[in-house]
Amino acid sequence: MNQLAGTISGGQESLLDIQNLTLSLRDQNGWVEVLNNVSFSVKPKEILGVVGESGCGKSMTALSILRLLPPRDARLGGQILFGGQNLVTNSESQMSRIRGRHISMIFQEPMSALDPVFTVGYQIEETLMRHFRISKKEAQERAIAALDSVGIASPRHVATLYPMSLSGGMRQRVMIAMALVCEPQLLIADEPTTALDVTIQAQIMDLLLDLGERTGTAIMFITHNLGLVAQSCHRMVTMYAGQVVESGPVKEVIAEPRHPYTAGLLSSIPDSRRARGTLPSIPGRVPSLRAMPEGCRFGPRCGYAVPPCQAPQAIELSGHREVRCHRWDSLELERLGA
Numbered sequence: 001m002n003q004l005a006g007t008i009s010g011g012q013e014s015l016l017d018i019q020n021l022t023l024s025l026r027d028q029n030g031w032v033e034v035l036n037n038v039s040f041s042v043k044p045k046e047i048l049g050v051v052g053e054s055g056c057g058k059s060m061t062a063l064s065i066l067r068l069l070p071p072r073d074a075r076l077g078g079q080i081l082f083g084g085q086n087l088v089t090n091s092e093s094q095m096s097r098i099r100g101r102h103i104s105m106i107f108q109e110p111m112s113a114l115d116p117v118f119t120v121g122y123q124i125e126e127t128l129m130r131h132f133r134i135s136k137k138e139a140q141e142r143a144i145a146a147l148d149s150v151g152i153a154s155p156r157h158v159a160t161l162y163p164m165s166l167s168g169g170m171r172q173r174v175m176i177a178m179a180l181v182c183e184p185q186l187l188i189a190d191e192p193t194t195a196l197d198v199t200i201q202a203q204i205m206d207l208l209l210d211l212g213e214r215t216g217t218a219i220m221f222i223t224h225n226l227g228l229v230a231q232s233c234h235r236m237v238t239m240y241a242g243q244v245v246e247s248g249p250v251k252e253v254i255a256e257p258r259h260p261y262t263a264g265l266l267s268s269i270p271d272s273r274r275a276r277g278t279l280p281s282i283p284g285r286v287p288s289l290r291a292m293p294e295g296c297r298f299g300p301r302c303g304y305a306v307p308p309c310q311a312p313q314a315i316e317l318s319g320h321r322e323v324r325c326h327r328w329d330s331l332e333l334e335r336l337g338a
């Protein structure tokens with residue numbers, strides 16, 4: 001799969017096109033649906049923000065894309081189209097050729113990606129040698145260059161160290177170096193800065209955006225931080241209770257959210273343009289998977305719901321926007337003071 005054949009969606013070429021993705025997981029109480037008809041796409045070189053409260057299904061979507069969930073306890077449905085393949089039905093050997101080479105992932109906690117018993121240099125070399133026919137010597141040099149590219153001073157020395165002897169910020173840089181060393185087309189970054197202190201957070205974010213731009217890697221950026229999305233992303237997707245409830249270009253969604261949930265999330269950002277006191281913060285909490293409300297899943301928390309508010313399919317709006325709410329125009333009327 002050297003040449004990536006994108007999929008055509010809505011007239012625009014997509015790098016990743018997720019269509020009606022469903023995921024059920026099995027725990028001690030049996031199977032439960034975690035993702036329900038999730039559809040969105042990522043364009044080449046795009047930075048896409050995925051937002052939503054804890055438990056809305058953001059990480060499960062990411063793990064589904066890379067098929068990192070245990071197959072015996074996870075059932076996927078729908079399609080995840082990437083490079084002419086459907087990742088939902090790909091074999092494990094097809095997936096291992098994609099992971100790290102075409103799609104990489106970084107996590108909040110770098111130790112979930114780094115192995116404590118190998119030096120960081122060795123781990124980056126292994127990633128390279130798994131995907132490219134190159135000599136050990138060349139892999140070593142490329143690993144050192146990768147450490148250099150993420151701003152690590154003395155990369156030749158750091159390559160000989162074990163992850164445990166590095167600071168949290170350094171480990172995060174090493175994980176980014178390892179994720180980007182094969183120049184994947186897509187990087188999934190799941191809360192990559194949450195565990196770091198504020199100054200390091202900004203550095204890591206700048207580094208990711210800079211590397212993404214240099215290598216042409218698209219980034220799917222999962223976060224609770226809408227401020228970061230507003231600053232860094234081209235488009236955004238809002239998830240609620242295992243569904244996508246809104247998607248569109250960041251500037252437009254932030255200026256005029258069409259889903260009451262996105263509006264509520266935005267109203268909780270201090271100093272945002274939405275924080276004008278017109279929208280209350282969201283009462284209540286995300287429903288549990290085994291007690292999903294009938295009709296609209298956001299209904300019980302929604303100030304705009306008119307019972308019985310049924311759950312719509314995604315409604316296409318102008319400007320490449322989609323919303324899963326019948327009352328999307330009520331937000332518009334309120335904004336206009338009608």
Ligand SMILES: Nc1ncnc2c1ncn2[C@@H]1O[C@H](COP(=O)(O)OP(=O)(O)OP(=O)(O)O)[C@@H](O)[C@H]1O
Nearest residue numbers: 025026027034053054055056057058059060061289
């Ligand atoms: N093994 C499992 N069995 C059953 N349900 C699970 C399992 N793992 C996660 N879940 C549930 O799946 C749902 C989605 O979780 P997910 O981690 O994707 O949310 P999230 O939006 O990424 O949240 P956060 O921002 O806290 O990471 C949650 O309700 C979670 O409790």
